[in-house]
Amino acid sequence: MSSRPEFQAPPEIFYNDVEARKYTNSSHIQHIQTKLSERALELLALPGDGIPRLLLDIGCGSGLSGESLSESGHHWIGLDISQAMLDVALDREVEGDLVHGDMGQGLGLRTGVIDGAISISAVQWLCNADKSSHEPRLRLKTFFGSLYRSLARGARAVFQVYPESVAQRELITSFAMRAGFSGGVVVDYPHSTKRRKEFLVLTCGPPSVSTALPTGKVEDEESCSDASSDDGDERTVSISERHRPTKKRKLTKKVRGRQWVLQKKEQMRKKGNIVPPDTKYTARKRKARF
Numbered sequence: 629m630s631s632r633p634e635f636q637a638p639p640e641i642f643y644n645d646v647e648a649r650k651y652t653n654s655s656h657i658q659h660i661q662t663k664l665s666e667r668a669l670e671l672l673a674l675p676g677d678g679i680p681r682l683l684l685d686i687g688c689g690s691g692l693s694g695e696s697l698s699e700s701g702h703h704w705i706g707l708d709i710s711q712a713m714l715d716v717a718l719d720r721e722v723e724g725d726l727v728h729g730d731m732g733q734g735l736g737l738r739t740g741v742i743d744g745a746i747s748i749s750a751v752q753w754l755c756n757a758d759k760s761s762h763e764p765r766l767r768l769k770t771f772f773g774s775l776y777r778s779l780a781r782g783a784r785a786v787f788q789v790y791p792e793s794v795a796q797r798e799l800i801t802s803f804a805m806r807a808g809f810s811g812g813v814v815v816d817y818p819h820s821t822k823r824r825k826e827f828l829v830l831t832c833g834p835p836s837v838s839t840a841l842p843t844g845k846v847e848d849e850e851s852c853s854d855a856s857s858d859d860g861d862e863r864t865v866s867i868s869e870r871h872r873p874t875k876k877r878k879l880t881k882k883v884r885g886r887q888w889v890l891q892k893k894e895q896m897r898k899k900g901n902i903v904p905p906d907t908k909y910t911a912r913k914r915k916a917r918f
Contacts, residue, residue, distance in 0.1 A: 638758035665696035681743035687750025691722035732767030734774035772807035810835035
C-alpha cells in the first residue's frame with residue numbers, strides 16, 4: 629500500500645511538472661483513464677436525447693477523463709488542485725473549462741447548474757490530513773455539501789474510488805448520505821483481483837424507484853450463475869440495506885424491596901460501619917409530600 633500516491637505527498641506536491649507529464653504520457657494510464665471515464669459516464673445514465681449536458685470532472689488532472697466527456701458531446705468543467713496537471717491540460721488544448729482549486733474547500737459553483745459529475749481516483753485524497761489545518765471529516769462534509777448544492781435535482785455523481793479500507797469507504801459514503809444524496813457502491817468484477825473497480829454512485833435527492841442503483845459488471849462465466857441467483861450483494865451494495873434496527877431499551881425497572889435493604893444494612897454492620905437500626909419505616913417508600 630506504500631505505492632499509493634496519496635501516502636507519499638499532497639496532490640499539489642506529488643503531481644509536479646515531471647510527474648504530471650510522466651502520468652499523462654503513459655499509454656497504460658491513458659487506457660485506464662479512458663475505460664474508467666467511459667464507465668463513469670455510463671453510470672451517470674444521462675438522457676439519450678442528444679442534448680449536450682454540463683458536467684463536472686472533479687480531480688480532472690491533465691484532462692484525460694474530460695476527453696471522454698467531450699467525445700460524448702458534452703460540455704465540462706474540470707477542477708484540480710495540481711497546477712502542474714492543469715498546465716499539461718492547457719498544453720493539450722482540452723475542450724473543457726479548467727479551475728484550479730481544492731475540492732475539500734468546496735466547489736464554489738452556482739446552485740443547480742451541473743447536470744452530472746464524475747471523479748476518477750480523486751475523492752480518497754480527502755481522507756488524508758496533508759496539513760495541520762486539514763480535518764478529513766470537515767473536508768468531506770464541505771465537499772459533498774457544495775456538490776449537492778451545485779447539482780440539478782435528480783442529477784447523478786459517479787466517483788471511481790480506491791478506498792484504503794472498508795472503514796474509509798464507509799466514511800466517504802456516510803458523509804455523502806449526510807449531505808442529502810441517495811445511492812451506494814457499485815462494484816465491477818467483484819471476484820477479479822486486477823479488474824475489480826468500485827464506483828460510488830450518488831443521486832441528488834431522496835431515494836426513489838428511478839434512483840435505483842445500476843448493476844455492476846461481472847465476468848462472462850459469472851453472469852450465468854448470477855442470473856439464477858437472487859443475491860446481488862456481491863455486485864451492488866445499497867447503503868439503506870446496511871442499517872440495522874436499534875435494540876429496544878428495557879423499560880421495566882427492577883424494584884428493590886425491604887428484604888434487599890435489610891440484607892445490605894446487615895452487610896454494612898458486619899464490615900464495622902455505623903448503620904441506623906431497623907424499624908417499621910425501613911425501606912418504606914416516602915410520599916411525594918406530607
